[in-house]
Amino acid sequence: MMKLQILKDNLSRALQTTSRFTNTRAQLPVLGNILLKAEKNSLTVSATNLETSISLTLGAKIEKEGEITTPSKIITDIVNNLHEEVVNIEVDKEQIFLSAKGFSSKILGMNARDFPELPKVKTKDSVEINLALFQKALSQTTYAVSTDETRPVLTGALFIFEKGGLTLVATDGFRLSKKVIPLIKSNLKTKIILPRNILMELAKVGGDGVLTLYFDKINSQILFSIDKTTLSSRIIEGDFPDYEKILPTKLEYNILSDKEELLRAIKLASVFARDSANIVKFTLKKDKLTISSESPTSGEESGEVDVKNDSDEKETFEVLFNYKFLEDFINSVPGEEIRTAFNENTTPGVFQDTEDKSYTHIIMPVKIQG
Numbered sequence: 001m002m003k004l005q006i007l008k009d010n011l012s013r014a015l016q017t018t019s020r021f022t023n024t025r026a027q028l029p030v031l032g033n034i035l036l037k038a039e040k041n042s043l044t045v046s047a048t049n050l051e052t053s054i055s056l057t058l059g060a061k062i063e064k065e066g067e068i069t070t071p072s073k074i075i076t077d078i079v080n081n082l083h084e085e086v087v088n089i090e091v092d093k094e095q096i097f098l099s100a101k102g103f104s105s106k107i108l109g110m111n112a113r114d115f116p117e118l119p120k121v122k123t124k125d126s127v128e129i130n131l132a133l134f135q136k137a138l139s140q141t142t143y144a145v146s147t148d149e150t151r152p153v154l155t156g157a158l159f160i161f162e163k164g165g166l167t168l169v170a171t172d173g174f175r176l177s178k179k180v181i182p183l184i185k186s187n188l189k190t191k192i193i194l195p196r197n198i199l200m201e202l203a204k205v206g207g208d209g210v211l212t213l214y215f216d217k218i219n220s221q222i223l224f225s226i227d228k229t230t231l232s233s234r235i236i237e238g239d240f241p242d243y244e245k246i247l248p249t250k251l252e253y254n255i256l257s258d259k260e261e262l263l264r265a266i267k268l269a270s271v272f273a274r275d276s277a278n279i280v281k282f283t284l285k286k287d288k289l290t291i292s293s294e295s296p297t298s299g300e301e302s303g304e305v306d307v308k309n310d311s312d313e314k315e316t317f318e319v320l321f322n323y324k325f326l327e328d329f330i331n332s333v334p335g336e337e338i339r340t341a342f343n344e345n346t347t348p349g350v351f352q353d354t355e356d357k358s359y360t361h362i363i364m365p366v367k368i369q370g
Contacts, residue, residue: 009083017204019073038065044058050116125190147172158170166180175325193240209226212224222234318348349362
């Protein structure tokens with residue numbers, strides 16, 4: 001038996017979030033379910049797909065403690081469409097009776113004993129991070145994570161924990177993002193690769209406080225805790241590429257440009273670049289950067305951006321880039337000015353926010369034919 005009352009909006013948000021962690025196609029049907037556990041003055045809503053998991057604790061009026069699993073889509077759709085402020089939940093054996101004013105339903109659930117045990121903190125290896133700083137770092141790196149499943153280590157971001165600092169690195173083989181942030185507290189020194197999906201979920205977690213991270217080396221799992229939310233994930237096994245070898249050390253061309261002007265010129269060039277493999281051409285001549293594109297079927301365009309050229313090299317320099325990579329980087333920059341540095345048109349270009357030296361992005365150029 002289980003019996004409780006809970007605010008509809010709180011339950012709806014929790015169900016929508018946890019439903020993203022279910023797997024309706026798994027061989028175990030219970031992985032398509034959400035676990036509801038009522039105890040004391042709270043309801044814990046949990047879900048797992050065996051790779052990642054989440055638990056949210058909500059305030060509720062508990063009349064009888066208990067637990068049950070319920071099909072994710074059914075209960076989420078029902079609660080989302082209710083208009084009443086309060087939802088009543090009562091469980092008898094494996095039947096869930098959900099009701100509100102003028103509405104009642106019966107959902108067939110599954111015994112909570114069939115639900116996998118969720119990861120728990122079993123280690124002292126922990127890190128405390130400012131949540132806002134961490135989420136900003138995720139926004140500046142996760143867009144560079146690969147979606148190519150044939151190279152699993154690139155489908156996650158590299159986390160390098162050192163005394164007092166955390167370095168995040170992501171690359172898909174064509175671009176690379178690196179961001180360094182301070183830690184509030186850490187007794188962890190290691191390198192791990194975290195999957196993109198858990199990072200995307202962490203970017204959505206609400207709150208302004210401290211995120212605590214626990215690393216369970218024995219079980220190759222990582223667990224995040226913030227307020228009344230707990231997320232966990234398996235780490236990706238394997239060796240991340242030696243990204244430091246990719247970072248250019250010699251840069252002959254060094255220019256500064258206004259972020260908005262640069263973005264506008266790239267967006268204009270993208271109109272025709274979409275028909276030619278997303279390629280735009282950068283042509284640097286003294287204090288002018290020309291960004292151009294052409295389409296074999298639609299036409300061509302060219303736009304100029306004023307730049308400050310700090311390099312000794314003043315001859316014309318040309319390089320090709322994928323405009324989508326450029327847009328992704330610029331949209332992640334909070335500052336007003338961008339530093340761009342090149343060496344040759346076959347080596348990576350380095351892009352930075354002049355107001356944030358802890359953030360570096362590199363993009364491989366497209367090879368110029370002929």
